Amino acid sequence: MKDKTTRVKNSLGKNLTDNAKTRYLTFSALYVAQGIPEGITYFALPAWMAMNGKSAMEIASLVSVMLIPWSFKVLIAPLMDRFTVLSMGRKRPWVLFGQLGLILSFINLGLVTDPLNNLSGLMVAGFLVNFFGAFQDVATDGMAVEVIPRKEQARANGLMWGSKTIGNSLALITGTWLINNFGFSFTVFSLSIAVACIMIFPLYFKERPGEKLLPWTVGNASIESRKTQLRSWKHIFKSLYRVVILKSSLVLCLGIFILGIMYGLVDTLLPIFSIQELGWSNSYFSNILSITTVIGGFLGMFIGGYLVDYFGKIKMLTLYLVLATILIAVFAFITQLWSSIFVVFTFILFYYTLYTFLCIAIFASAMHLCWKKVAATQFTLYMALSNMGRAMGAGLLGILKTSFDWEMVFITISIIPFTLVILIQFINLKRHRIIVQSFDVSVFKMAAPPVVKN
Known part of the structure; x- marks a missing residue:
């Protein structure tokens, strides 16, 4: 059996x-x-x-x-x-x-x-x-x-x-x-x-x-779906506010936005830096980017998620951010080696691998903080903050490059993950889940409106 x-x-x-x-x-x-x-x-x-x-x-x-x-x-x-x-x-x-x-x-x-x-x-x-x-x-x-x-x-x-x-x-x-x-x-x-x-x-x-x-086949709504389904806009936004205002959620919101700035800076920087500073062609850069992102994707699929599961989300986030800080800062100080294709390729490969691993850990943490009642809205809010950070980072690059040389631009970018190492220590996933579970208990005790089966 x-x-x-x-x-x-x-x-x-x-x-x-x-x-x-x-x-x-x-x-x-x-x-x-x-x-x-x-x-x-x-x-x-x-x-x-x-x-x-x-x-x-x-x-x-x-x-x-x-x-x-x-x-x-x-x-x-x-x-x-x-x-x-x-x-x-x-x-x-x-x-x-x-x-x-x-x-x-x-x-x-x-x-x-x-x-x-x-x-x-x-x-x-x-x-x-x-x-x-x-x-x-x-x-x-x-x-x-x-x-x-x-x-x-x-x-x-x-x-x-x-x-x-x-x-x-x-x-x-x-x-x-x-x-x-x-x-x-x-x-x-x-x-x-x-x-x-x-x-x-x-x-x-x-x-x-x-x-x-399918709509014309046999079946009914599950009990769990009925319990978690909200039936008014007021309840949706009230529930969203209730969970987002918690400390761990607010810290993650700020962290995701700041991390998005780093993503936007580097994504905008790399093609300009490789073509204008290093003299690469756009097709050569595209080939390098495809190779490195595929490698990073495979590593993320088979290693990234496992590491976060085994060691924990905050621990791995901290490690990835420390490694990102070291990687970007070291690259900034080896300007004499920028002419080496191997060195630059290694930097891009390690950056996009860390980028993939960071995304996995961040998304897993965001999912952990979500309340099922407003899961789509809450998770999308986190991702929207990331997109806003990317847009701001892309815009900041022009200001940084106008004021500083490439070495100083990389050093400035390396400060971002270092700052986040400190910030994410204020996230307590376990305590957040306990509070969200108490929300569910309080809701279930309330009289639910009648539900019409679809």
């Missing part, structure tokens, strides 16, 4: 809440689906346009328009927490909608006629791809927070983030080759098949036992 039970637990099940392998596989696949369109729209498409003589202004305007939908995430998340087809799960209906929209919008991108001379058409199509990409991202993160147990969150985030990085890089490499040999439309249609195939996962796997697979 024991062997039979073990075999059942180790095999794939149809419910995300019942089986770890099912969760890992499903969320990794959904993150690959996000990475493929991003690899095309953010890297392969702009590079193809640049190769065909399009101006920096045209390319920059296209990319800026495509990035706009990601700022809508803060508005999308409360919508998902407020409305759903509860009999199909709290977030799975939204995942299905977002994934379907991502598939159709990606195909639509391939239908743009004469894309090199149709900037407005590319803007509209690219905007839609990223809108549904952001939509699917919010829904996937919200579902992950609700169905992934705390002990699995770091490992799951490692697999998810690594999968997205690999999907992004492989789409860039494959997409560039296909565009050069078969054209833009053929490339997008070919890669959209991969995105469409991933639809199988949210279609086949349900959140919890007894729920409907």
